[in-house]
Amino acid sequence: MSVRRTNSQRVRIDDVAREAGVSTATVSRVINGTGTVSASTKERVNQAISHLKFVAHGSARGLAGTKTHTIGLVLPGLTTFFFTALIQGINDCIYNRDYSLLMYSVYTPASMTSGKPLPLGEHNTDGLIVFTDFLDDYSIQYMYDQNLPIVMLHRSPPDGLNIPKIMFENEKGAFDIVNYLIQSGKKRIVYLKGPEGNEDSRQRELGYRRALAANNIAIDNELIGRGNFASGRAREEIQDMLARNVQFDAIFAGNDDAAVGVYEVLRKHNLRIPEDVAIVGFDDDYMSQYISPPLTTVKAPVHKSGYEAARILLDLIDGKSTVDEIKLNTELVIRESTEGVIHV
Amino acid sequence: MSVRRTNSQRVRIDDVAREAGVSTATVSRVINGTGTVSASTKERVNQAISHLKFVAHGSARGLAGTKTHTIGLVLPGLTTFFFTALIQGINDCIYNRDYSLLMYSVYTPASMTSGKPLPLGEHNTDGLIVFTDFLDDYSIQYMYDQNLPIVMLHRSPPDGLNIPKIMFENEKGAFDIVNYLIQSGKKRIVYLKGPEGNEDSRQRELGYRRALAANNIAIDNELIGRGNFASGRAREEIQDMLARNVQFDAIFAGNDDAAVGVYEVLRKHNLRIPEDVAIVGFDDDYMSQYISPPLTTVKAPVHKSGYEAARILLDLIDGKSTVDEIKLNTELVIRESTEGVIHV
DNA sequence: GCGATTACAGTAAGCGTTTACAGTAACCGC
DNA sequence: GCGGTTACTGTAAACGCTTACTGTAATCGC
Numbered sequence: 001m002s003v004r005r006t007n008s009q010r011v012r013i014d015d016v017a018r019e020a021g022v023s024t025a026t027v028s029r030v031i032n033g034t035g036t037v038s039a040s041t042k043e044r045v046n047q048a049i050s051h052l053k054f055v056a057h058g059s060a061r062g063l064a065g066t067k068t069h070t071i072g073l074v075l076p077g078l079t080t081f082f083f084t085a086l087i088q089g090i091n092d093c094i095y096n097r098d099y100s101l102l103m104y105s106v107y108t109p110a111s112m113t114s115g116k117p118l119p120l121g122e123h124n125t126d127g128l129i130v131f132t133d134f135l136d137d138y139s140i141q142y143m144y145d146q147n148l149p150i151v152m153l154h155r156s157p158p159d160g161l162n163i164p165k166i167m168f169e170n171e172k173g174a175f176d177i178v179n180y181l182i183q184s185g186k187k188r189i190v191y192l193k194g195p196e197g198n199e200d201s202r203q204r205e206l207g208y209r210r211a212l213a214a215n216n217i218a219i220d221n222e223l224i225g226r227g228n229f230a231s232g233r234a235r236e237e238i239q240d241m242l243a244r245n246v247q248f249d250a251i252f253a254g255n256d257d258a259a260v261g262v263y264e265v266l267r268k269h270n271l272r273i274p275e276d277v278a279i280v281g282f283d284d285d286y287m288s289q290y291i292s293p294p295l296t297t298v299k300a301p302v303h304k305s306g307y308e309a310a311r312i313l314l315d316l317i318d319g320k321s322t323v324d325e326i327k328l329n330t331e332l333v334i335r336e337s338t339e340g341v342i343h344v
Numbered sequence: 345m346s347v348r349r350t351n352s353q354r355v356r357i358d359d360v361a362r363e364a365g366v367s368t369a370t371v372s373r374v375i376n377g378t379g380t381v382s383a384s385t386k387e388r389v390n391q392a393i394s395h396l397k398f399v400a401h402g403s404a405r406g407l408a409g410t411k412t413h414t415i416g417l418v419l420p421g422l423t424t425f426f427f428t429a430l431i432q433g434i435n436d437c438i439y440n441r442d443y444s445l446l447m448y449s450v451y452t453p454a455s456m457t458s459g460k461p462l463p464l465g466e467h468n469t470d471g472l473i474v475f476t477d478f479l480d481d482y483s484i485q486y487m488y489d490q491n492l493p494i495v496m497l498h499r500s501p502p503d504g505l506n507i508p509k510i511m512f513e514n515e516k517g518a519f520d521i522v523n524y525l526i527q528s529g530k531k532r533i534v535y536l537k538g539p540e541g542n543e544d545s546r547q548r549e550l551g552y553r554r555a556l557a558a559n560n561i562a563i564d565n566e567l568i569g570r571g572n573f574a575s576g577r578a579r580e581e582i583q584d585m586l587a588r589n590v591q592f593d594a595i596f597a598g599n600d601d602a603a604v605g606v607y608e609v610l611r612k613h614n615l616r617i618p619e620d621v622a623i624v625g626f627d628d629d630y631m632s633q634y635i636s637p638p639l640t641t642v643k644a645p646v647h648k649s650g651y652e653a654a655r656i657l658l659d660l661i662d663g664k665s666t667v668d669e670i671k672l673n674t675e676l677v678i679r680e681s682t683e684g685v686i687h688v
Numbered sequence: 689g690c691g692a693t694t695a696c697a698g699t700a701a702g703c704g705t706t707t708a709c710a711g712t713a714a715c716c717g718c
Numbered sequence: 719g720c721g722g723t724t725a726c727t728g729t730a731a732a733c734g735c736t737t738a739c740t741g742t743a744a745t746c747g748c
Binding site (some may be wrong): 026060 | 694695696697698699700702703704705
């Protein structure tokens with residue numbers, strides 16, 4: 001007795017095969033470019049495919065074959081323009097490579113061990129780009145153990161796992177911009193951290209510390225504020241410092257979005273930028289050139305980081321060997337939120 | 345002879361079934377919440393699932409069942425912050441609803457009829473949110489005919505198709521802001537269109553025309569410029585008008601991103617905003633409050649449009665009846681890129 | 689010109705689920 | 719206490735592809 005549920009009008013591979021007068025195996029070979037098929041047969045099959053508007057059933061391919069032609073991107077909620085550039089970079093890479101992008105937003109710390117496991121892993125994608133601190137090491141280890149190709153974006157893999165990672169030159173970028181602030185006469189420079197445990201932030205802080213040390217300025221912990229790379233939190237933190245009467249003449253906001261929050265508080269307190277307080281960010285977000293005053297920042301190749309992550313992931317999927325780590329160049333961009341000697 | 349290719353360590357549904365001492369059918373019922381399963385059995389199965397860290401194979405589910413638990417978003421390349429808010433809105437809706445988001449960037453006009461059909465349709469997703477003019481009516485009709493649930497975002501469906509659409513109150517928003525410009529004394533107001541055939545743009549133009557008519561100002565076609573809702577193109581267009589010596593005292597840039605381009609040209613030509621030329625946009629992009637001068641614009645609920653699109657699509661997938669169209673409220677936001685009488 | 693190789697194409701098993709259908713035991717009404 | 723439900727569970731056939739293996743005709747080496 002048949003269990004067929006639908007009288008689906010779906011065009012299947014055997015319809016194509018029949019029309020082209022070949023077997024389904026041959027059609028499959030043509031579609032995937034595997035095996036050998038004579039030119040004339042290939043031609044006939046392609047004709048049949050476009051005539052019937054055949055599109056392979058993704059799930060069936062995924063089940064039968066080994067690939068889903070999908071890569072996953074795990075990220076926290078989308079907030080700034082940063083993500084736009086990132087996703088666009090990934091897209092630019094996988095476009096025309098027969099891959100689609102599946103997004104997994106992870107809003108809160110999650111783990112394979114928690115109640116509802118993420119539908120991640122080899123189950124649904126051929127590989128994963130992980131860009132969030134909300135996914136714990138255990139989960140990554142677990143998927144790694146399943147032989148799922150993974151690339152880490154702006155975050156290190158758990159110890160001992162051979163997973164490539166893409167980073168910005170955070171430390172150098174931070175060093176450069178803080179050093180530039182110092183060269184231009186600033187002495188009491190605030191650093192606003194990113195989210196707890198964030199690696200970009202940690203590296204930027206290292207650069208900040210190194211720049212101060214290089215200029216014989218002692219670290220004042222009062223000047224190191226908490227933050228989360230977002231404007232709201234930055235606003236509160238600077239507001240706090242002001243209330244506590246902390247003295248500073250410059251602020252390295254951690255990233256551009258936080259810098260925007262800093263702008264707001266300072267304006268509210270009638271502090272001039274850069275005369276009273278110089279401000280710098282990190283990323284060179286799209287809007288940074290347009291805000292007032294235009295923000296001095298470190299240009300980070302966000303689009304490229306997405307593109308490279310995808311490229312490496314695809315290599316991994318194809319079984320090619322890849323590098324362990326890519327550090328993407330940053331570049332100091334001086335605008336009007338700072339002033340003074342330009343140190344080259 | 346076995347054709348098994350992998351000695352996969354994958355945990356399958358039969359592993360769970362064995363551990364729980366039930367059949368695979370029962371496990372499936374527990375997972376999907378279908379059929380009836382006694383409380384004690386359900387408990388045992390869930391124990392086995394979490395003990396074995398079982399996650400169903402997405403493709404297998406997609407093949408055997410009728411749902412892929414994935415919705416697709418068809419959009420042009422990601423450019424502005426607009427997309428971030430949009431995608432976030434969609435995510436916020438499908439999060440916890442057991443759906444994932446598959447992105448299809450369509451960079452150039454595409455169609456099912458073209459050489460390489462998009463891997464869209466019921467083949468890979470349970471439904472589609474279409475937000476791009478790059479997908480022609482034929483393709484939409486085709487997918488519609490396959491009974492694929494579809495929601496149109498910022499664009500009308502092809503004639504005669506019963507497809508819900510989500511729009512902003514473009515005409516009203518445009519009317520309000522252009523009317524406000526006129527009330528504040530402006531007489532020669534430029535309108536910069538969006539991309540060719542773009543519906544948001546068409547409706548905004550209607551609002552623009554209606555506002556002029558309501559104030560007895562004749563349309564001057566010289567003041568209606570081409571554009572594509574992006575800063576670069578806006579820059580060129582205004583540059584051109586300036587070169588042709590077109591006279592104007594205000595610019596409705598079509599959207600905020602274009603407004604940013606306008607800012608740049610005007611600044612280059614030493615024209616003051618708003619004294620020489622008032623500027624307004626549409627959307628209320630994240631950066632619009634931070635650029636200088638802060639941009640007067642129409643606040644459009646971008647996040648909400650994504651959320652609503654997803655919500656309606658999910659209803660459609662569940663077979664619920666839905667509304668034909670949702671028009672999302674807009675709101676005039678007056679900042680410093682305009683001045684003068686505030687018309688209430 | 690003959691055995692070995694190659695190029696091409698077909699057969700059919702299997703991928704891991706879902707679900708129609710078929711039980712079976714407990715329960716119901718009268 | 720008996721036929722009819724009801725509540726639950728199992729069996730096994732799809733779902734639409736990919737691909738290992740097999741077969742055959744054409745081609746090659748010598």
